Amino acid sequence: MKIASKLLLSTAALMLAGALPAAAAWKPQKPIEFVATAGPGGGTDNLARAVQSIITKYKLTDQPVVVVNKGGGSGAEGYIYGKASAGDPYKVIFGTSNAWQQPLVSKVAFNYTDLTPIAAMAQDEFLLWVKQDAPYKTVGDFLKAAAASEFKMGGAQSKDTDEVLTRMIEKAARVKFTYIPFKSGAEAAVQLAGGHIDAHVNNPSESLGQWRGSTQRPLCAFSPKRLPQGPKVTTSEGWSDVPTCVEQGLAISQYEQPRTVWLPGKVSPEQAAFYVDLMKQVQATPEWKEYIEKTSQVDTFLTGAAFDDFIKKDLEHVKQVAGEQGWLVK
Amino acid sequence: MISRRALEIAAAALTGIFGVVVIISSIDNGIGWSSAGVDAGTFPFLTGVIIVLGSLYNVAHGALGRGTLANVRIAITATEVRRLAGLFVPAAIFVAVIPLLGMYLASAGYVFAVLALPRRQPVLRALVIGAATPLALYIVFERMFQVSLPHGALAAAFGF
Amino acid sequence: MENLESLLHGFTIAVTVPHLTLMVVGVLLGILVGVLPGLGAPNGVSLLLPLTFGMQPVSAIILLSSMYWGALFGGSVTSILFNIPGEPSSVATTLDGYPMARDGRPTTALATAFGSAAFGALVGVILITFLASWVAQVALAFGPPEYFAVYFLAFASFVGMGGAAPIKTVVALGIGFAIAAIGIDTVSGSVRLTMGIDELVKGVSFVVAVMGLFGIGELLIAVEEEFSARAVSSRVDWKEVFRALGRLPQHGIALLRSAAIGCWMGITPGGPTAASFMSYGIAKRFSRSGARFGTGEAEGIVAPETADHAAGTSALLPMLSLGIPGSATAAVMMGGLMIWGLNPGPMLFVDQKDFVWGLIASMYLGNIVAVALVLLTVPVFAALMRIPFAVIAPLIVIICVVGAYSVSNSYLDVVLMLGFGLVGYLFKKLHYPLAPLVLAIVIGDKAEDAFRQAMLMSKGSLGIFFANGLVTTLVLAGMALLLLPLALQLLHLSRKPGEAAHERVRII
Incomplete structure (x- = not known):
């Protein structure tokens, strides 16, 4: 997973510095459901709840936000739910790289292409x-x-x-x-x-x-x-x-787990833009910084082409390992 | 109406079919030992086999009319079937209409129908209980604990 | 006594007006989520979690843990009154609690349950107070083979005790194991037994199964037997609450034994569910009134309730000192600890003395508050039994439907629950035992995981189950519990053939 971290950083900086898209004309008209693809207490659940509390605190949207846990099947439950809710812009799915990795190695009835990528927020180091x-x-x-x-x-x-x-x-x-x-x-x-x-x-x-x-x-x-x-x-x-592994002579220069945010498939670009914008506003708050620090994660924000790129590279990489191990599902 | 023997055989057949389904689907997961340890299908396969064998024994036992309940000839009488259906059928209809009407309308209708139609309760009381139930559900689940119950396709069509 | 000093310091933190208020609020909310099946303590706690982000960590944990106590108590209410266990750990309570309530003694059943639960919780807290560091060391000794041995012990002590036809018990157990295996398998990551239904990848929740098997199943049995005709006469009787509590010391041995089992299972990875089943099984075997278990015997309520709460309380210790959540609720609280900036682990007791001892002090107080509040509600809950059956039946159906749905907002679960209802009726009618089936659903997959992890470690050698003193003792104890009754029965049968006529009474 050798992503040029410069690219990653500069994209994130660009996103933050750049003017917020004015085209975010769509606004939610009813309560929004955050679907955590983890059980209560898991890392993804904590993220969803932290985002929810920040949105509520700063009133970033007029509509209430509810967190629902669908962590069964290592998260597959939540993704399948997202797939089944195609076209519904009131379900936001919080996951990890599982969204594209799991379909490679298990016979689960979804793929990340069934969902609309919003952003990758926060990365966990290993x-x-x-x-x-x-x-x-x-x-x-x-x-x-x-x-x-x-x-x-x-x-x-x-x-x-x-x-x-x-x-x-x-x-x-x-x-x-x-x-x-x-x-x-x-x-x-x-x-x-x-x-x-x-x-x-x-x-x-x-x-x-x-x-x-x-x-x-x-x-x-x-x-x-x-x-x-x-x-x-x-x-x-x-x-x-703590030294890096490369310093210590173990040639694995980068490996990390992003926390990802998705909408169901078949939503309009305006709807997706609203949530990208929402997540950006969340990321700009001091509470977010505090959350990141307390959970020892790394603050990143990937969206649009940068996010797609990240998924593709990671997918290639995992495919290679899974292929060597004979894990790929037929 | 339904004899004990028939019921025993039906139950054993049901468990047996479940066992066969378990066996068949576990074969896909691999049985035995590989580099990744005990294969995922091994234990389900064994349980499936045990269920099937046990069910076969129970079928034989039931057919021969042995066991502690052998002296009970009739398992369920006609009146009992009617009473069972009286509870279960409305409940099943209630569950079936939830996707269309949503939990609130469906539960109100269900409570009202079950209480008022067989004339067990005065219509007014049935109306009150029928209205109070979804209200209580709404307050406790939707408001207090933020669990969103299904609103139904009908509500969605009207934009809720 | 350094610990005693710390505890007194903890009390000075816990006994303040805001903290006592938080306890009362937490307990009341907890009772509510506990009473409503499907909601349960984990949901309640995770819902309150965002509210606590701005609080002092010690205030936050007092609120959340009080809610946990309330939910533990509340979970027994529906088990006893309507045969619907709201939490996995209250299944064993239904076995004698429900018959007693149906017999017209709901007040006695509830008061007995709450009284013994309070005793169990007290023993659990005392254990945490004085043996915290030692207990943490014990828990570390448990690797996969030891985990497996603990589950095996729980199974061995419960299964084989029933009077049901042995082959029917085996089939019920097998079905339970198969249901537990549905979904993603931890050890291989592959999807199992979904039978073509994609959504089943999430597995079948215990609550869904139990609500159907016990709740709807019992309802069907009740209409068939025209239970509707026999209205239960239960007066609102305050005196009976105290009389029932007064009778508790008669079950002294059962109380102590169950508390010991509960603490042991809470510290080791068994957890409250395994504890309550094991305690019930052992009480049935060794109690003088054991033969009457299943018909509304007080000791059949005392045993599982005491063990459940002793385990539920002591399960918080591994969470604090090691960072292993002993229960689903503990897992949510652990997430909270992280967000409050505390890290569960061995240093918590050193770094965060105020937090840890404030929490421990609040466990004493929180449980007292919970018992007092919950005993106050007994006559109210008991009065529910006086509502005519025709009215309460559709309401129970709605509670089961909403409960099954709210487990993971899934309509499929509601349909499954109704299906389990039919199975529950059929099984009950034909004397297939339901309790082993439920035990297998709850800990079957954990036992399988532990076994396969152990096999990975030993490269397939069963010798790993006899590799050290701890695991050998556990395995041998399990085998003894499994084989002893069989041996006794054989002895018994060879002397007195044709004694099986009493079987009907004892089937659960």
């Missing part, structure tokens, strides 16, 4: 985590040990972002892992703390508490440059002290 008292201090040590015995790598769900990244590490470092899928990253974190698995690739927010509590620590971040400086997590270290 890090390589090991148990606090593990003997290896660097990625090099870790991979050497992994080559000697088959390590158990945990992660959330199967054939999803975590496993894709695990398989990418296998390939880049020529090692073999046993991947054990759990329901969520939080569960994988606890399994690592208990020593039942050897490593996982959780997002910062999923393992923050565990790092602070000295049960596990990050070895490297799958990011082109170090994570932004923030408050210290442990007494001595913060996110920016």
Whole structure:
């Protein structure tokens, strides 16, 4: 997933700086439904609720906003619901890269082309985590040990972002892992703390508490440059002290999980423009910045061609990994 | 009206068919062991087989009229069938019209019809309960807990 | 006692007018969502969540956890009065609670349930207060094989206890397992058993199944038996509330045993549902009145309710100290913690003393507030039983329909629920046991996941279930519970053939 981050940043800046489109003539006439493709408490659910509370606080629209959870089937429930609501501009679907990745590897009855892309807001980073008292201090040590015995790598769900990244590490470092899928990253974190698995690739927010509590620590971040400086997590270290994986000699320069926003298919361009604009206004608030910081995500905003481009590149990439692993559905 | 034996056989046949469906759909998921561990279809397949075997046993048992309930010959009498239908049929109609009328209209109509038509309750009381039910639903679900109940195709046609 | 000091400090935070008000508001809202099936604590809590963004974290968690207590209590109300469990953990309460209420003793049933629930919650909070750090360590010892062993233990203690025909029990269990498998499989990521219905990829929610099987199914049984003719005479009787509470100490052993089971299952990943089933199963086996379970026995209410609340309370501990949510509601609260800028994990107890101990103090107070409020409502709820059947029946149908719909705003769920209603009637009529079916729906897929994860770790060797003392003990205990009654029955049968005539009474 080598997206030129310059392109990404400049597009985002352009979007923010540029004049808001005056053509956003369409306005909602009845309550809007936010569909979170995750159960209550999941990252996507939190995002949808944060956006909802910001919209309500600043009265960004006259109509009430209701959040509905449709997280069954790893989010497929929500996307299928979006597909079935074609032409209905009052359903906004909040998801992840699952929207295009899941149809590749499972026989689910939707594809991202059934939906109208609005934006990608906020990206979750990935890090390589090991148990606090593990003997290896660097990625090099870790991979050497992994080559000697088959390590158990945990992660959330199967054939999803975590496993894709695990398989990418296998390939880049020529090692073999046993991947054990759990329901969520939080569960994988606890399994690592208990020593039942050897490593996982959780997002910062999923393992923050565990790092602070000295049960596990990050070895490297799958990011082109170090994570932004923030408050210290442990007494001595913060996110920016974690080296990138490339620095440590593991050649995976970028891997991240975007939070995506969609409308059902067959809505008018004016309707889509309204929501793009709405999300932009949300992103400009201090509450949004606070949300991003507290959940240790990276603030981005992709829409239009930039978003399409992002999806295409990511899709190509995942197709390659899935093809090598024999996951592609016939 | 319906004999115990017929009912036992029908139930066992129902569970058996479910078992067969489970077996067939689980074969798609793969059975056995692969590099990704126990295949996804393995456990559903085994449960399907167990359900089918159990159902076969229950069919035989029911047909022979064995078991603890063997002395009960008639399972459901004609009056009982009428009473069952009296509850279930209106409920099924209620559920069937929800997509068209929406939850509020459908529930009002359902309550009113069930209470007033068999003359169990005075018409006025049926009207009051019929009107109060959707109102209570609206306040609790739509207003307090922000759960949007279906408004129905009819309401959508009028722009709600 | 450092903990005691911290707790006293916590009380100074919790006992303020705004916090006490929040508790009352939270509990009342909780009772309401608990009583309405389909809404449930997770919905209520996630709905309140955005309101709490501007609050102090400790105030926010007091509001949300009070709502949780209220919902736990409220969930038992519909189970007892109408045989509709609003939460998975109240299914076991219906087994004796509903017969007792139908027998004309709804007040007794409700008061017994609330009293024992309060006791269970109290034991859970005491455990959290004094053993927090130790408990957190215990929970870490559980990997996939141990998870599986815990689920196995829960199954073993509950299944095989019933008097129903064994093959019918097996079929019911199998159907439950198959229903649990519908949807996306965690371990392989593939879609299973959707039978051509795309929307089934989300799986079949437990609430949908239970509302049909128990709610509609029971309604059909009731009309058929012309239950409508027998109006239940239940006076609004305040004295009975206290008399029922006064009788609780008679069940001292059951209370203690159930609280212990509840705490154990709350800390380990079993959770409240498995706890209530296991406690009921064990009580049935070891209690003196065990043979009469299923006919409205008080101890059959005490056992699941105590365990449910002990587990529900102690399930908050792994959430705070490890970041594993022990229940769906805990998962939502954990999302809240993150948004308030707190990170669940081992350091929470060190970094955020005020928050943690304020919460623990509020658990004592919140439960007292909840019990007081809920006991006040007993006569009101009991009076619902006096509404003529002809009126209450369509209302129950509407509650089930709306409840099934609101689980995930899906019309398909409503249709499924009605279908489950017919199945529930048929099964009940023919003495297929429903409780094992429900237990299989709730924990069947979790048990399967844990088993397959363990197999991945061991590369297919079953030896992993005997790899250490903990897992070996759990597996052996499960096997003993499974085989013991069989052995006893064989012994019994060889001596007294033809004793099976009593079977009718005991079937649940």
